[in-house]
């Protein structure tokens with residue numbers, strides 16, 4: 205039987221979000237209904253509301269979530285009712301060219317639920333990133349559910365579903381930060397801070413945090429930054445070089461998404477270093493570099509998509525490291541809020557006051 209629950213929708217471009225009754229169908233083949241326990245508020249939810257992703261309103265927002273599987277459809281064997289899971293927005297297919305070539309994090313045929321959740325009048329909802337977890341329950345593809353240690357707090361586990369995984373993965377998967385490396389992270393919001401935490405986890409010897417906001421640099425220190433640079437008051441490329449014996453960092457992680465910070469990342473790396481681009485630029489942004497600089501420097505330039513993560517490998521591992529006290533995921537939770545508080549949470553996020561507000565149920 206389809207069931208009715210409360211969820212937060214974005215009804216139209218730039219309209220305030222609101223709590224509505226939504227209808228969740230029973231899970232079909234390959235699908236699962238998950239009772240949501242916690243879901244973080246991410247910039248991408250705000251971008252959906254602003255019409256910046258697509259115009260398929262109304263959206264059911266929320267995509268950084270953890271909860272308990274309530275029911276599963278035909279043929280589902282990977283999860284069962286009662287399992288505690290973190291939701292992911294890239295359930296890999298295992299069959300496309302990327303998957304078959306052993307690079308499933310680039311899968312271009314990721315799975316979502318086939319059936320639609322709706323409003324009471326039958327209007328179909330577009331779930332944010334194929335998840336839609338600012339709701340008491342949601343319908344997903346079973347492959348979007350990853351089992352983790354049920355002892356972890358849901359508001360902590362859910363964060364792995366998006367921004368925190370993107371940042372940690374940028375360091376440990378894409379950047380392959382190693383023991384003793386020097387790392388510079390440009391932009392210390394939630395994603396940059398997660399890259400800092402990931403670099404510490406990987407054993408980086410020097411972690412240089414760069415931001416234009418001193419408050420962010422203070423938080424970055426708590427996440428593991430060993431040095432901080434305010435790039436409003438000093439040239440970040442020179443500062444990073446000065447802190448690395450004139451060489452530049454082994455790995456530079458860009459977590460802003462602007463031409464000037466892409467450029468800084470390019471020049472702040474050691475000649476054989478790696479630049480990891482995590483910050484998402486807008487379509488009109490361009491980067492101009494002298495070809496001789498591109499040609500003349502070694503190393504590599506990589507973009508990182510969802511931290512190049514494999515949820516089945518990375519989510520349980522990071523939860524275990526958190527539970528062992530070796531990775532402080534709880535530090536990313538600034539506040540817990542209710543379903544009705546998301547509009548205010550967007551405002552605080554926009555003002556840079558929080559790392560993550562997390563809706564708890």
Ligand code: APR
Pocket residue numbers: 247367370390391392393394395396414415416417420435459460461462464465482483484485
């Ligand atoms: N130089 C350095 N830091 C900057 C600059 C700049 N020119 N401009 C902004 N920043 C800092 C901000 O002060 C803030 O601390 O970058 C940080 C961005 O953080 P958030 O806005 O919280 O964004 P976050 O969620 O961390 O995401 C960062 O990664 O995944 C992508 O889409 C995401 O592009 C976004 C980026």
Ligand code: ZN
Pocket residue numbers: 296297298299300301302303304308310311312313314
């Ligand atoms: Zn695939």
Ligand code: ZN
Pocket residue numbers: 246247248249267268366367
């Ligand atoms: Zn997100």
